[in-house]
Amino acid sequence: MKKAIYSVLLFSLLSLLFVSCQKDMEKTILVKPASIQGFSASVTDILLNPDNKTQTVVTFKFEEPSYGTDVVPSYSLQFDIPSDTTGPDAWSKAVVVRLTGNAVERSFNGADLNALLVNQLNMKPGTKADLAVRLVSEILKTTGNPSSVAPVYSTITIAVTPFEDIVIYPALVVKGGNSWITPPPGERAPGYVLTSAGFNSKYEGYLNLPDADGWGGDAFQLVSSTDQKVYGWGTSATTIAEGGGNLWLTPSPVYMKVNVDLSTNAISYTPASFSISGDHNSWSTTETPMTYDVTAGVLKATGVSLTAGKAFAFIGNNSWDLSYKVDEDDKLVFAGPPNWGGNNIVVPATGTYTIILDLSRGAGNYTYSLTEE
Structure with a gap:
């Protein structure tokens, strides 16, 4: 008799435990809503x-x-x-x-x-x-x-x-090391900035390293304009790290395109020279070279004869892979892969021109100008 009572009690307890666990399980089951109301x-x-x-x-x-x-x-x-x-x-x-x-x-x-x-x-x-x-x-x-x-x-x-606004892009600003004396990072001086035109982790700009130490190389760090974090040498010449020592690059002096991705702590350097390719030189990528003006911090070509209605573009390293054209608003844009965008720049009037390509203010702020001589 006692054994039967114990069996009934045990069965009842197990049943209660099962029901309780089942309820707990039901409480934790997530049900996907059919929709989001009131958006x-x-x-x-x-x-x-x-x-x-x-x-x-x-x-x-x-x-x-x-x-x-x-x-x-x-x-x-x-x-x-x-x-x-x-x-x-x-x-x-x-x-x-x-x-x-x-x-x-x-x-x-x-x-x-x-x-x-x-x-x-x-x-x-x-x-x-x-x-x-x-x-x-x-x-x-x-x-x-x-x-x-x-x-x-x-x-x-x-x-x-939307409207046209003066955009201040996030920047990584050069802080010279060793003998290289640079403007205070807070000034964001032209020629010393990499900017993030997409407001993301990717920064780009053009730098001219001056060989300040005199033995063929230059040392520098990069200071963030948004949180003042300082980035320097990572684990190799192609990586950066917060709080790292001086980035070191040789040979110098050299004008180069610099790209940084803070999401992967990667940095790359591409030595760059530019020329003008257009109708005036049968679209040659070498015939009309530009020279770097150290004082002005811009690329320049003088005595270029152009014809009204004809067109040209800026070519880097003799290749269309590094090239710049303009968008519908005549703003300078990257024209290389993978999108191959932009339109050729149309000459406004026949004449002889000084042509300037200014890449000193970082991505999103690249400009050009034509001045009739």
């Missing part, structure tokens, strides 16, 4: 201008989706050109802005939104265009990687008109 923009037609740079111009809001249990999703906003939101590479070029904590709204002032549109999405200032904005809700593991629960999306489209 909207406070303004759907935004005209940006210098007067609203410091003002809030738009706020994106949404309702917190339910996953069936207490979790804190990771939210982000993706901004892209509508034509880049379809096909196999849909949204791959989007600019991603992550929301902090469990915030269910994100506001932008005019300056930040304008920089996102013009500098990161390459939208044309003064032209009204559609902007696709996608909200992403996802559950991340403690490692930061996505979980097995698929992300949930909600997309809206708004109209935006």
Whole structure:
């Protein structure tokens, strides 16, 4: 009899334990929401201008989706050109802005939104265009990687008109080492800066190393304009490290293109010489060389005879792989691989010109000029 009672009690306890565990398991099962409700923009037609740079111009809001249990999703906003939101590479070029904590709204002032549109999405200032904005809700593991629960999306489209602004790009500024005396990094002096035109981890600029130490090499460090971190020698001549000693490069003096990627701590140096290739010399990549003016910090060619309506481009190292042309707004742009972009520069009037190529202010700030002699 006692044995039977014990068996009943044991069965009851096990049943209760099973039910309890089952409930606990049910509580921890994540259920993907069907959608994200209420995703909207406070303004759907935004005209940006210098007067609203410091003002809030738009706020994106949404309702917190339910996953069936207490979790804190990771939210982000993706901004892209509508034509880049379809096909196999849909949204791959989007600019991603992550929301902090469990915030269910994100506001932008005019300056930040304008920089996102013009500098990161390459939208044309003064032209009204559609902007696709996608909200992403996802559950991340403690490692930061996505979980097995698929992300949930909600997309809206708004109209935006960006404006032409004076852009101050993030920069890495040269700080000379040993005998090389350079301007204070805070001055961002031309000829001593690498800039991030995409506001990301990649920096580019042209430097002329002066052989200040007198034995064929130069030493320097790079100072960040955003957080004043100092980068120097990494584990080799092609790497950098925060707090590292002097970067060392030889031979010098030499004019070169310098690229840095802070996400991989990589640095590369490409010695560069430039020439002008165009109709005037049957598109020769060597016939019209440019010389580097050390005092002015620019590349120059004088006595160049050009004909109105004809065209030319700037060629580096006798190859179109390093070349510069102009965009629709006559701004100098990289014309090499992989995109091979830009348009040839059209000569405004027949004459003999001094042509200047100024690469001293970092990527995004390259300019040229034609002065009739």
